[in-house]
Structures are given as structure tokens and as C-alpha cells.
Amino acid sequence: MPIKICPECNAEHGPRKLKCACGHDFFAKKSTATTDRFSVQPAEIRRDDAGRIVFPVHTPAGACPVKLSDLTYEGVQRWGGAVVTAGAKIGVEYTPDAVRYWLREFVDINAPLFNELKPACQELVA
Numbered sequence: 001m002p003i004k005i006c007p008e009c010n011a012e013h014g015p016r017k018l019k020c021a022c023g024h025d026f027f028a029k030k031s032t033a034t035t036d037r038f039s040v041q042p043a044e045i046r047r048d049d050a051g052r053i054v055f056p057v058h059t060p061a062g063a064c065p066v067k068l069s070d071l072t073y074e075g076v077q078r079w080g081g082a083v084v085t086a087g088a089k090i091g092v093e094y095t096p097d098a099v100r101y102w103l104r105e106f107v108d109i110n111a112p113l114f115n116e117l118k119p120a121c122q123e124l125v126a
């Protein structure tokens with residue numbers, strides 16, 4: 001009887017086996033198997049100057065690591081820069097999307113001020 005060998009763990013299976021016990025799916029497209037393993041697209045993974053893998057974060061979880069107290073355009077630029085710096089210390093790259101997400105923690109998203117300050121998230125000052 002022909003057998004099928006799992007490319008992940010080398011286990012032998014019958015020819016009609018759909019999924020190995022190790023989780024390998026014989027019928028999954030390669031691209032799907034890749035995205036299963038990473039929460040970000042592999043092309044997005046970069047390394048910092050020290051060679052560590054840096055993960056871009058677009059939608060952060062939890063509270064913002066830096067408190068925003070200066071609700072001016074320049075204040076948001078500096079605050080966003082500090083947020084990015086805080087992320088770099090723990091190996092994550094907070095994108096402008098992530099900074100804008102956290103801006104909602106400090107400014108009412110329905111207030112005109114939010115729309116005024118939003119573009120500052122794209123022009124962060126380190």
C-alpha cells in the first residue's frame with residue numbers, strides 16, 4: 001500500500017490521510033500553512049540593528065506604555081515617538097496604526113480634536 005510521509009514529523013500515513021497528528025495539513029496550500037505559524041506576513045518580519053527579529057504591531061493589546069499628557073500636535077508626535085522607543089525595547093515595532101489606536105485611549109474618537117491629532121501619528125518625533 002502506498003504511504004504518505006509527513007514532511008513535518010516524518011510520520012507514515014495511509015494515502016487518504018488529510019491531516020497528521022502533528023498538525024500538518026496535507027491539503028493546505030503552502031501560503032496558508034505559512035500564515036498559520038506567524039501572526040504577521042513573513043515579508044514584514046525585520047531585524048533590528050542587533051539582529052533580533054522585530055515584529056510590527058498594527059493593533060496593540062493592553063494599555064499604552066507611555067501616557068499622553070500634551071494634547072497638541074507636537075505633543076502627540078513626541079508621545080508617539082516615545083511609544084515606538086518603548087516598543088523597540090521589547091522587540092516590537094509599533095506602526096503608525098498602533099500609535100493611532102492608542103491615541104483613542106487619551107482622546108475621544110468622536111471629538112474634533114481626535115481628527116486634528118490623528119495625522120501626527122504619521123509624523124512621529126523620536
Ligand SMILES: [Zn+2]
Pocket residue numbers: 006007008009010011020021022023024
Ligand atoms: Zn506530522
